[in-house]
Amino acid sequence: MNWQRRLFELMQPQRGRMLAALGLSLLASTAGIGLMAVSGHFIASMALVGAGAAAINYYTPAALVRLFAILRTGGRYAERLCGHDATLSILARLRGWLFGRLIPLAPAALAEQRGAQLLSRLRADIDTLEQSYLGLWLPSAVAACSALVVLVVAACWSGWFALLLMPLLLFAGAWLPWRLQASHADDAAQIDRDAEALRAAWADALAGRAELTMWGAEDAFDARMEQLTAQREAARARTQRGLARADAMLAACSGIALSVALLIGVLAMQQRHLDGPGLALLAMLAMAAFEPLLPLPLAWSRLAAIKAAAQRVFELADRAPVVLDPATPVAMPQATDLHLREVWMRHAQHGEWALRGLNLDLTAGTHLALVGASGAGKSSLAQLLGRLYPYQGSVTLGGTALDQLGADDVRARLAIVEQAPYLFDASLRDNLRIAAPDADDATLLRVLAVAQLDEFLRELPNGLDTWVGANGVNLSGGEARRLAIARALLVDAPVLVLDEPSEGLDALTTAALYKSLAVETRGRSVLLITHRLGGIAALVDEVAVIEQGRIVARRTVEGFAAQTTDSLRDAG
Numbered sequence: 001m002n003w004q005r006r007l008f009e010l011m012q013p014q015r016g017r018m019l020a021a022l023g024l025s026l027l028a029s030t031a032g033i034g035l036m037a038v039s040g041h042f043i044a045s046m047a048l049v050g051a052g053a054a055a056i057n058y059y060t061p062a063a064l065v066r067l068f069a070i071l072r073t074g075g076r077y078a079e080r081l082c083g084h085d086a087t088l089s090i091l092a093r094l095r096g097w098l099f100g101r102l103i104p105l106a107p108a109a110l111a112e113q114r115g116a117q118l119l120s121r122l123r124a125d126i127d128t129l130e131q132s133y134l135g136l137w138l139p140s141a142v143a144a145c146s147a148l149v150v151l152v153v154a155a156c157w158s159g160w161f162a163l164l165l166m167p168l169l170l171f172a173g174a175w176l177p178w179r180l181q182a183s184h185a186d187d188a189a190q191i192d193r194d195a196e197a198l199r200a201a202w203a204d205a206l207a208g209r210a211e212l213t214m215w216g217a218e219d220a221f222d223a224r225m226e227q228l229t230a231q232r233e234a235a236r237a238r239t240q241r242g243l244a245r246a247d248a249m250l251a252a253c254s255g256i257a258l259s260v261a262l263l264i265g266v267l268a269m270q271q272r273h274l275d276g277p278g279l280a281l282l283a284m285l286a287m288a289a290f291e292p293l294l295p296l297p298l299a300w301s302r303l304a305a306i307k308a309a310a311q312r313v314f315e316l317a318d319r320a321p322v323v324l325d326p327a328t329p330v331a332m333p334q335a336t337d338l339h340l341r342e343v344w345m346r347h348a349q350h351g352e353w354a355l356r357g358l359n360l361d362l363t364a365g366t367h368l369a370l371v372g373a374s375g376a377g378k379s380s381l382a383q384l385l386g387r388l389y390p391y392q393g394s395v396t397l398g399g400t401a402l403d404q405l406g407a408d409d410v411r412a413r414l415a416i417v418e419q420a421p422y423l424f425d426a427s428l429r430d431n432l433r434i435a436a437p438d439a440d441d442a443t444l445l446r447v448l449a450v451a452q453l454d455e456f457l458r459e460l461p462n463g464l465d466t467w468v469g470a471n472g473v474n475l476s477g478g479e480a481r482r483l484a485i486a487r488a489l490l491v492d493a494p495v496l497v498l499d500e501p502s503e504g505l506d507a508l509t510t511a512a513l514y515k516s517l518a519v520e521t522r523g524r525s526v527l528l529i530t531h532r533l534g535g536i537a538a539l540v541d542e543v544a545v546i547e548q549g550r551i552v553a554r555r556t557v558e559g560f561a562a563q564t565t566d567s568l569r570d571a572g
């Protein structure tokens with residue numbers, strides 16, 4: 001299905017408002033043409049009366065002038081109201097539709113997209129698509145219908161006049177805008193590419209300002225921005241020149257039409273088929289016929305951008321989610337033993353394997369640490385358990401395959417605190433309540449105490465109402481991580497997976513955190529992912545070692561500590 005059809009289908013629910021705006025716009029436009037033509041006739045008649053040449057019926061044309069003027073002004077006002085209402089509804093629908101499509105894609109099917117860049121590009125694309133109705137299709141439809149009305153009126157008076165007017169209208173209303181958009185398609189693509197590159201550069205400049213300043217790379221960065229801006233402006237200027245040429249040619253067409261009308265009109269006057277006011281009406285009609293065509297060059301210069309935006313949006317929306325919920329999820333088992341057999345997983349479809357035939361058992365109530373070097377695959381395992389990425393091999397929870405269970409059911413059993421948890425631009429309370437919307441303040445304070453944030457909270461003048469900022473920017477890394485741990489504790493899930501919870505914490509706080517977590521999670525399973533071994537004995541009973549995506553050893557925590565000491569002694 002081509003992109004226009006799909007776009008129209010998406011706009012279908014707003015069909016009524018769109019048609020109403022079209023009708024009103026057509027009314028305003030034809031009333032404008034009528035006003036010009038009747039005014040010409042009326043003024044010429046009045047001049048003749050003034051010269052004493054004739055007596056005329058004053059009332060009918062005066063009433064028509066008033067009627068057309070009212071219809072033109074009122075129609076234009078109502079059309080704007082209705083058109084913008086339709087556009088805003090289309091915008092809301094497009095945004096909602098796209099958001100609904102994107103949610104199941106993140107993160108696996110959007111692996112190659114950067115969050116901020118994706119967001120700003122989609123925003124720009126949706127804004128461009130929003131213009132498709134009001135900025136392109138509506139003026140085109142109005143111009144076509146108005147031209148048809150003028151041709152019918154002209155044909156009623158003289159077939160020749162209509163025949164001569166038609167090619168001029170076709171040239172100005174169809175060929176000119178089409179030619180303009182075709183000859184500037186490369187410029188439109190260039191503007192689009194440069195805008196995308198500039199958006200990415202701006203996102204980098206804002207996020208990486210400190211690095212750019214620190215390493216003295218600001219000038220090079222600024223030069224790149226300037227080059228992109230200059231390139232885009234050059235393409236814009238070429239398009240503007242094309243637009244100016246098209247406008248001039250349109251005005252020339254209108255002038256030629258006027259000359260044709262005068263020529264035919266004068267000939268008709270000689271044969272006494274037309275009087276002076278009739279000639280003025282004809283001339284004004286010919287000129288006014290081109291008025292609805294004036295927005296067309298600009299409207300059609302938008303076509304390439306609209307097409308590119310639609311194709312990008314549909315390409316993204318058509319992507320299949322990589323992790324699919326089963327059509328009929330199996331009922332959640334009571335048991336919570338977790339078994340992984342020969343599990344392979346990677347982040348991108350053709351990327352490197354992060355887990356390579358991993359085997360791991362976490363029977364109910366076990367507290368296990370997963371340790372390994374950076375890049376060994378620890379976080380990948382947490383992401384797999386959170387059902388964010390597909391896998392090969394067998395993963396069972398309570399004896400049922402993980403991919404047979406509903407994703408929400410799995411998440412209710414498995415609470416996962418990621419290595420870089422996301423915090424929302426909201427208060428501490430709201431960030432916690434995302435996990436348990438009904439939790440009261442006492443419950444929140446209790447889990448914050450378990451996460452060793454009670455002292456921190458006491459020092460905050462606004463307590464739970466403290467604003468954490470976008471992605472917890474107002475908190476330290478360690479505070480943000482502990483807030484995420486507190487949030488996970490609210491779920492009361494039988495299996496808790498903690499990815500590097502001690503990152504950014506001093507040894508004393510780490511020890512206190514592990515101790516309170518040990519009490520809080522008694523009877524539940526814990527998978528502690530870490531590369532910092534200090535203090536883990538307070539929380540876990542066993543340690544599994546991961547290397548290059550496989551478990552290579554598993555020991556009691558005491559056995560592991562003894563072996564590590566021996567290895568260090570041997571190395572020394």
Ligand SMILES: Nc1ncnc2c1ncn2[C@@H]1O[C@H](COP(=O)(O)OP(=O)(O)OP(=O)(O)O)[C@@H](O)[C@H]1O
Binds near residue numbers: 111347375376379380
């Ligand atoms: N989003 C991603 N896209 C592509 N590859 C990834 C992604 N995340 C991790 N990887 C790759 O997967 C492999 C395992 O990474 P993972 O983050 O699981 O390691 P880790 O043991 O948790 O390391 P660290 O202790 O440094 O966090 C690495 O080779 C890494 O480069």
